[in-house]
Amino acid sequence: MGPVQEKSLPREKIDEVIEGFNRNTGDVLSILEQLQGLHPLKYLPRDTLMYVAERKGMAPSQIFSVATFYSFFNLRPQGRHGVMVCSGTACHTRGAKQLMDGILAEVGAAKTDADGSFTTPDRWLTVRTVACVGQCAMAPVALVDGEILGRISEMHLRRTVRDLLEKEKHDEN
């Protein structure tokens, strides 16, 4: 598989999504969510945001504040797999930082980037923190590709990611 291009989605695709929501005025979140889902790198490129703003008659600053306010919008290319470590209070007091440090060490990163996430250079995995996911009784909690893992230890999380990588290598051969 060749490298995936970092670029905006085709305008026709964006138009199609926007038109699909035409009857609803409070639809910008849904439009952005759908566009992010359509992008092969699961993010909203700047050009895409600018074009949506233009089509919806919004100022660029308005659309950027929407995209930055909600943590589920990504403004940078994401890895094919995702690990999220809950950083809510319950998880924080039960070792979320250790989980985060452990998983970063597993992928060879010293720390996250300024936006609190880290994506491996080959874009295999993105690691990030997430606000409380509502499973505090199971703290500390991490999500691997959306699956919630409760009362997880650093070792278990690292092993889960290692197994995922092994499985993928195996499937490729």
Ligand code: FES
């Ligand atoms: S604080 Fe982590 S699930 Fe609530």
